Amino acid sequence: MTVLEWDPYDRNCPSRQVLDRVGDRWTVLVVGALAAGPMRFSELAERVDGVSQKMLTQTLRNLERDGLVTRTMYAQIPPRVEYELTDSGTTLQLPMKALEDWTKEHMRGIMAARYEYDLHKAELPKP
Amino acid sequence: MTVLEWDPYDRNCPSRQVLDRVGDRWTVLVVGALAAGPMRFSELAERVDGVSQKMLTQTLRNLERDGLVTRTMYAQIPPRVEYELTDSGTTLQLPMKALEDWTKEHMRGIMAARYEYDLHKAELPKP
DNA sequence: CCGAATCCCCTCTGATACTG
DNA sequence: CAGTATCAGAGGGGATTCGG
Numbered sequence: 001m002t003v004l005e006w007d008p009y010d011r012n013c014p015s016r017q018v019l020d021r022v023g024d025r026w027t028v029l030v031v032g033a034l035a036a037g038p039m040r041f042s043e044l045a046e047r048v049d050g051v052s053q054k055m056l057t058q059t060l061r062n063l064e065r066d067g068l069v070t071r072t073m074y075a076q077i078p079p080r081v082e083y084e085l086t087d088s089g090t091t092l093q094l095p096m097k098a099l100e101d102w103t104k105e106h107m108r109g110i111m112a113a114r115y116e117y118d119l120h121k122a123e124l125p126k127p
Numbered sequence: 128m129t130v131l132e133w134d135p136y137d138r139n140c141p142s143r144q145v146l147d148r149v150g151d152r153w154t155v156l157v158v159g160a161l162a163a164g165p166m167r168f169s170e171l172a173e174r175v176d177g178v179s180q181k182m183l184t185q186t187l188r189n190l191e192r193d194g195l196v197t198r199t200m201y202a203q204i205p206p207r208v209e210y211e212l213t214d215s216g217t218t219l220q221l222p223m224k225a226l227e228d229w230t231k232e233h234m235r236g237i238m239a240a241r242y243e244y245d246l247h248k249a250e251l252p253k254p
Numbered sequence: 255c256c257g258a259a260t261c262c263c264c265t266c267t268g269a270t271a272c273t274g
Numbered sequence: 275c276a277g278t279a280t281c282a283g284a285g286g287g288g289a290t291t292c293g294g
Contacts, residue, residue, distance in 0.1 A: 006231055006234065008156065008159070008227060008230065008231070009156060009159075009160065009174055009175055009176055010176050011176040011177030014234050014235075014238050015227075015230045015231060015234050016177075017238075018230045018233070018234050018237055018238075019152070019155060019156075019226075019227075019230055020152060022226065022229075022230065023150040023151065023152065023155060023226075024150060024286095025146070025147060025150065025286095025287095028146060028150060029135065029136060029146075032135070032136075033136065040255085040256090041255075041256055041257080042255070042256080047136055048136060049136055049137050049138040050138030050143075052287070052288055052289080053256085053257075054257095054258095054287070054288075054289090055286090055287065055288085057256085057257065057258085058286095058287090064244070065240065065241050065244040065245075066237045066240050066241060067236060067237060067239075067240030067241075067243075067244075068237075073256090077255085077294095078255040078256085079255050079256055079257085079294080080255070080256085081255080081256060081257085088233060088236060088237075091229065091233070092229060092233075094225065094229070095222065095225035095226040095228075095229045098221065098222035098225045098226075099146075099149065099150075099222040099225075099226065100135060100142075100146075101222075102149075102218065102219060102221070102222045103135065103142045103145045103146055103149065104133055104135070104142060106145070106215060106218070106219075107133065107141050107142050107145050108141075109194060109215060110145055110193045110194060110195075110215075111141050111144075111145075112194075113192065113193050113194030114192050114193060114194075116194075117191070117192040117194075118192075152267095167275085167276090168275075168276055168277080169275065169276080172276095179267075179268055179269080180276080180277075181267075181268070181269090181277095181278090182266095182267070182268080184276085184277065184278085185266095185267095200276095204274095204275090205275045205276085206274080206275050206276055206277085207275075207276085208275080208276060208277085255294100256293105256294090257292105257293085257294085258291100258292085258293075258294100259290100259291080259292080259293095260289100260290085260291080260292095261288105261289090261290085261291100262287105262288090262289090263286105263287090263288085263289105264285105264286090264287095265284105265285090265286080265287095266283105266284090266285085266286085267282105267283090267284080267285095268281105268282095268283090268284100269280105269281090269282090269283105270279100270280085270281085271278105271279085271280085271281105272277105272278080272279075272280100273276100273277085273278075273279095274275100274276090274277090274278105
């Protein structure tokens with residue numbers, strides 16, 4: 001299966017829309033969390049520290065829309081809803097994890113570089 | 128070298144700040160473009176279709192600040208500025224490329240899933 | 255328990271115009 | 275050529291409230 005005819009560097013390429021979603025703040029973390037297996041809403045909210053319920057809902061809806069996550073409602077009281085990665089969503093784990101691992105490894109270096117940069121920046125007074 | 132003491136799922140983890148940057152709209156594309164080798168501003172602007180010069184500048188500044196890209200100015204007229212991935216920036220290529228490849232492969236499926244989803248969504252009239 | 259809906263701030267972004 | 279400055283609009287995202 002060829003993918004050569006698409007170029008992400010072209011602004012009209014659909015991959016731009018996909019990249020926008022995949023690259024957003026919460027998607028990485030939610031997919032990473034779901035890698036551990038099916039999870040209910042409240043579990044996700046707890047695991048992904050700092051996400052508002054609005055953003056979590058939104059992120060999950062988008063993932064569901066993109067066919068990367070399934071949403072299963074159990075008709076009971078109190079309600080219970082489970083989210084699970086689809087096959088397609090599972091394949092996303094690999095690049096996501098690569099990104100997460102890279103981040104973990106380079107975090108310190110980056111924070112240090114920022115500190116240095118900001119330091120030298122401060123040394124340059126305005127004309 | 129251990130990385131175990133950090134947890135991206137904790138809202139105070141510095142990796143959150145790193146993920147925010149890495150995951151933004153243009154960084155993926157700029158890093159991908161620079162993978163081909165050093166490039167000047169105008170070349171980048173041309174390659175990364177659709178980026179405004181403001182966003183390109185901003186993206187490059189951030190990458191420079193994070194120590195992922197070097198900026199070399201040649202004192203001549205007209206001015207010439209070249210950007211190049213640092214060693215650290217080069218290592219970022221791997222996860223970025225993984226993401227780009229995944230995107231290319233799943234783009235069609237995702238666009239189709241969205242279409243389906245939106246279709247069924249439209250079938251549900253308001254109460 | 256799992257959301258939808260609303261209000262509101264404020265950041266991010268893109269156009270446009272101006273310098274070295 | 276490679277930026278900086280400025281402004282206005284769109285939308286991301288939090289807090290809160292209400293419904294099934």
